[in-house]
Amino acid sequence: MKFSPLVQELINAFKCLPGVGAKSAQRMAFHLLERNRIGGTKLAESLAKAMENIGHCRQCRTFTEQEVCDICLSPKRQARGQLCIVETPADVIAIEQTGEYQGLYFILMGHLSPLDGIGPDDLGLDILEKQLGQGQFSEVILATNPTVEGEATAHFIAELANKYQVNISRIAHGVPVGGELEYVDGNTLSHALSGRKHYSF
Amino acid sequence: MKFSPLVQELINAFKCLPGVGAKSAQRMAFHLLERNRIGGTKLAESLAKAMENIGHCRQCRTFTEQEVCDICLSPKRQARGQLCIVETPADVIAIEQTGEYQGLYFILMGHLSPLDGIGPDDLGLDILEKQLGQGQFSEVILATNPTVEGEATAHFIAELANKYQVNISRIAHGVPVGGELEYVDGNTLSHALSGRKHYSF
Ligand SMILES: [Zn+2]
Numbered sequence A, B: 001m002k003f004s005p006l007v008q009e010l011i012n013a014f015k016c017l018p019g020v021g022a023k024s025a026q027r028m029a030f031h032l033l034e035r036n037r038i039g040g041t042k043l044a045e046s047l048a049k050a051m052e053n054i055g056h057c058r059q060c061r062t063f064t065e066q067e068v069c070d071i072c073l074s075p076k077r078q079a080r081g082q083l084c085i086v087e088t089p090a091d092v093i094a095i096e097q098t099g100e101y102q103g104l105y106f107i108l109m110g111h112l113s114p115l116d117g118i119g120p121d122d123l124g125l126d127i128l129e130k131q132l133g134q135g136q137f138s139e140v141i142l143a144t145n146p147t148v149e150g151e152a153t154a155h156f157i158a159e160l161a162n163k164y165q166v167n168i169s170r171i172a173h174g175v176p177v178g179g180e181l182e183y184v185d186g187n188t189l190s191h192a193l194s195g196r197k198h199y200s201f
C-alpha cells in the first residue's frame, strides 16, 4: 500500500531537488498540502515560468530572462574595461555586495572538471576568448573559487587571456584556501579584491 | 544588484518549503536551471496538479485525490471492525509495511496542541466520534506518536472512545519514548502492534 497516485507523484517530483531524499520529499509534500497550498501553487507557477523563460545572458552567461542582462547593458560598467570571471551567479551577487567592483562579469557556470567531462567549451571559454579578442577589456580579474578546481580553471584562463593585451589578476588576499567564494563574508571579499595580484606564471 | 526578477522570484518561492532558507533556495533554483529543466518542469506540473486536486479522504482524512481513499473503500478492511488512529499519512505507510494490520485508519493530521490552537475539531475528532457512534468498530488502536503530545492526544481519544462499545488499545511495546512513529523500523513497529495493551485509565 502506497500513497495515492497524485501524492506519490508529488513526492517523487520533489526528489529532483539537490539533497532531497525520500523523507524530505515526503515532508515537503505534506507541509504544502497541509499548511501552505498558496505557497505551493505559487512555487508551481514560478517554477514553470522560470524553466520556460530563464536562459543565459548572451554576453556574461548569467541566468536571466533577458537576452543580455542589466549588468552587461550598463555603459558605465562597459567603460571601465574590467572583466571579473567567476564560477556562479551567486558569486556575482557576493562581489556586488562588497561595492568594490564596478566592471563587467563573465560567469563560467562551473569550473574545469575533466573527470566529469567539463571542458573549456562547457564553461563558455570560446565566447570569452572572442570577447577578449575584441579588445574591449584592459583587465581580467580571475575570481574563481580558491579550490583545486577553481585554481586550475583560473590558470587555464590566464594562459588563454595572456594571448591578448590584458592585465591579468587573481583575487588572493583573504580568501581562505579550500573555501567557496559565495560563503566568504563581504569584508574578506573586499580585501581579496583590493589586494589582487598580477597573475604570475 | 540582485538576480534577475524571474530568478529572484523562483528563489523566493522555494523558501515556502520546510527547512529551506535563502542559501538552499538559491542552490535548488540554480541546480534546476543549470542541470535539470525537465525535472523542474515536472515538479511544477505535479505541484500545480497536487495543490489543486488533492483533498482529504472523507472517512479517514488521509491525503487523496479521491473522495474516499482505497483503504477506506476495501470491504475486507471494513469487515475487520478495527480502527487504527495515527497522526500522519506517513504513519499509515509505516504500519502497512509491517503487514501486521489489515483494518481501517483514521488520520489526525497532527496532534492536540493547545498552544498552537490545535483542538479536537482540527484533528477531525467530531468526524471520528460520529463513526464510533455508528457502531461499525469493535476495536480502536491508538497509534499516535510516543511523544508528550501524542500521548496526550491518545488519552483524549481514549476518553472519547470509551463512551462507545469498543475495545481501546494503545501500541506500546518497542516504541521508543520521545521518538516519532514514522522513523521506527518495521520490526519494532510489528512488536509495538502485536504487543498492544488494553488502554488503562
Ligand atoms: Zn550579462
Ligand SMILES: [Zn+2]
Binding pocket: B057, B058, B059, B060, B061, B062, B068, B069, B070, B071, B072, B073
Ligand atoms: Zn480513507
